[in-house]
Amino acid sequence: MSLQQLLLRFPRSLGALSSHRRLWWSPSLDTISTTVGSWRGQSSRSRAHWNQVVSEAEKIVGYPTSFMSLRCLLSDELSNIAMQVRKLVGTQHPLLTTARRLVHDSRNNLQLRGLVVLLISKAAGPSNVDASCQNCDMVSGIYSCQRSLAEITELIHTALLVHRGIVNLNELQSSDGPRKDMQFGNKIAILSGDFLLANACNGLALLQNTKVVELLASALMDLVQGVYHENSISAKENHITDDIGISIWKEQTFLSHGALLAKSCQAAMELAKHNAEVQDMAFQYGKHMAMSHKINSDLQPFIKEKISDSMAFNLNSAPVVLHQEFLGRDLWIKQIGEAQEKGRLDYAKLRETIKAGKGVTSAIDLCRCHGNKALEALESFPPSEARSALENIVFAVTRFS
Amino acid sequence: MASCLWPWRRCCSWRPAARSPEPTAPGRAGSSGTRSSSGARTKMPYFNLMESLTSSFPNVCRISWFHHTAPAVCCCSKTRSGEKYTDPFKLGWRDLKGLYEDIRKELLISTTELKEMSEYYFDGKGKAFRPIIVVLMARACNIHHNNSRDVQASQRSIALIAEMIHTASLVHDDVIDDASSRRGKRTVNKIWGEKKAVLAGDLILSAASIALARIGNTTVISILTQVIEDLVRGEFLQLGSKENENERFAHYLEKTFKKTASLIANSCKAVSVLGCPDPVVHEIAYQYGKNVGIAFQLIDDVLDFTSCSQQMGKPTSADLKLGLATGPVLFACQQFPEMNAMIMRRFSLPGDVDRARQYVLQSDGVQQTTYLAQRYCHEAIREISKLRPSPERDALIQLSEIVLTRDK
DSSP states (O other), X not given: OHHHHHHHTOXXXXXXXXXXXXXXXXXXXXXOOSSSOOOOOOXXXXXXXXXXXXXXXXXXXXXOOOOOOHHHHHOHHHHHXXXXXXXXXXXXXXXXXXXXXXXXXXXXXXTHHHHXXXXXXXXXXXXXXXXXXXXXXXXXXXXXXXXHHHHHHHHHHHHHHHHTTXXXXXXXXXXXXXXXXXXXXXXXXXXXXXXXXXXXXXXXXXXXXXXXXXXXXXXXXHHHHHHHHHHHHHTXXXXXXXXXXXXXXXXXXXXXXXXXXXXXXHHHXXXXXXXXXXXXHHHHHHHHHHHHHHHHHHHHXXXXXXXXXXXXXXXXXXXXXXHHHXXXXXXXXXXHHHTEETTEEOHHHHHHHXXXXXXXXXXXXXXXXXXXXXXXXXXXXXXXXXXHHHHHHHHHHTOOO | OHHHHHXXXXXXXXXXXXXXXXXXXXXXXXXXXXXXXOTTTOSSHHHHHHHHHHHHOHHHHHHHXXXXXXXXXXXXXXXXXXXXXXXXXXXXXXXXXXXXXXXXXXXXXXXXXXXXXXXXXXXSOSOOHHHHHHHHHHHHHHHHHHOOOOOOHHHHXXXXXXXXXXXXXXXXXXXXXXXXXXXXXXXXXXXXXXXXXXXXXXXXXXXXXXHHHHHOOHHHHHHHHHHHHXXXXXXXXXXXXXXXXXXXXXXXXXXXXXXXXXXXXXXXXXXXXXXXXXXXXXXXXXXXXXXXXXXXXXXXXXXXXXXXXXXXXXXXXXXXXXXXXXXXXXXXXXXXTTHHHHHHTTTOSTTHHHHHHHHHHHTTHHHHHHHHHHHHHHHXXXXXXXXXXXHHHHHHHHHHHHHHHOOO
């Protein structure tokens, strides 16, 4: 990942880099949210299991999934960004947090989307249609255009991660430090996000396939709308979330977490000239895998063995939304009120209340339901080690023990 | 009169031994845009630029000299065609009816607020300068190619896409610059906050990309993708400033090309590709758009000093306040070297902005920049005149003159 590579050049300014980055990776580390802490330190057993699944999958796609384009790395703009990001050190701007996390604890997590695109490309193989594809050089059973697509997917995802870390200047608190710093941070965040998007557009144009461009452009549109929903939800101050049922939650989560992967998987099939049916199965796998991955990460605060009690969790996560739906709106508002203390939400107390209800178990069911749909979609692909790796990813995110 | 001519006179004495074409000189850039030139190669790049211009097109020089003495009179094109002009904007609008409604249809968004933000600038109150050029160019190319009197649907889509890409970049620029008004209304970031404004910009860009993909032409996709890249690179160029006075001007012109002209040049090229298979025509369309685009921005930079904010719909001296040294400042710095220090500290000390403004108004920086813009316009006219005559071609000629004389 280009931005990461750049940030790696300045380890000292961005905090110590651990050599055991991979150990930090767990399926629960999905979103970088500015208001809700991410859930690290899943039980070491399941973390080890997950790492094993991924490192095996990486072997299958030929070489480690390092999605950095040389062109990107060598550009003047990138060294420019690096210089500017450095100036932000010492300020409170969230771009620093995003940058630190990109380097620090989610190196592989960021690349999960790319890895899945590569695996499904390999699982599908070449199509029977004798396509006079101009990018027909294949390495380890994957076309080079599919490798580019995997990189583009990562670029789009990272661009939006960076753009979601913009701060509203008129809502600054005195603890945020000088307004000037925040303004500068915004500027750099916009520019670096735009830079990543421009690179994605450029890569898409080089694929010379208008359907793929349309798919990925619509994935970007979905992602922007999804991020917009997430932002407006986390902006709520009184802790009362919108009254949405699980079906609306699913729609919004598809936009923010599923659409990019689903449409990239479909586009990978289109690049190999597979028919509409295969494309749809790839879409379904991407969608349902992403959904179960997200629900898994939402569940972590409620099922982890060791968790610091006061740790905040997302009130718009699957278990909470389901809990609310079982309970009814009025009782839920009452429960939130009871968990408030001096205007602050006592998360430990609320967590226990939720765990006593049916939200957690039905979220686990929902996670497995999406996992099964992902596995069903895979059945249409011929058995192969790539397909097994895709299955193992689903098993890893639906395992709760 | 003497002061009007001094850069031209000076360039004769500054004539470099070997003339190397400056990448941003009119008529000399390759169609793939420009790359920054090394400082060593171009000594006094803009004088060099003038020099290469004047010696290449002596008649252009003569016309522009005349033009410069009477800038309000658009006389040169009348000698080219005896036709009576209609307003180019009126002519262009015939193909653009429902432009903003159609753009809003591209923004398929379910969330009310997000939709409202994305549509905010598509209210029909903009000049639609880019779409007008695009459809006029489309017709001019179609007539040139096979006397076709129609604009293809795909060419009209390019007009929409150009306006959308432009608007997306405005929304992001306003957040970057912390701007509070544009086109006489409050900016998106001031109404909805920076967090949402950035997403609105991304959303407009994604809608433009979808529309672009639906045209179904990979060449056109590549051409317009170049614009997106140039816009970002231009913004990066704006972040840095060059210490070397001579590099500064090349840097400024390159930034101007990337931030403004690339969009016009490449959308002109895209409609020509859709309308006509001849690469010579594509290059004419590109060069016209590039030169008009640079002239447009140079005049914009002049208006930042000469116009009042009510006319512009945005505050003036805005560039200085952002720490940017545009054409008029760079020319003024020739006469008042004490401005160098101010440029280097990006007008950050109290009083810098006012002092710089005074220096610019005392110098002939405004005239020099206008003069340079005229050069680019004449080059644009020279390019477009290679096409077969048509009302649209003549409207494009007239449009390049309107660019020079506009006051807002």
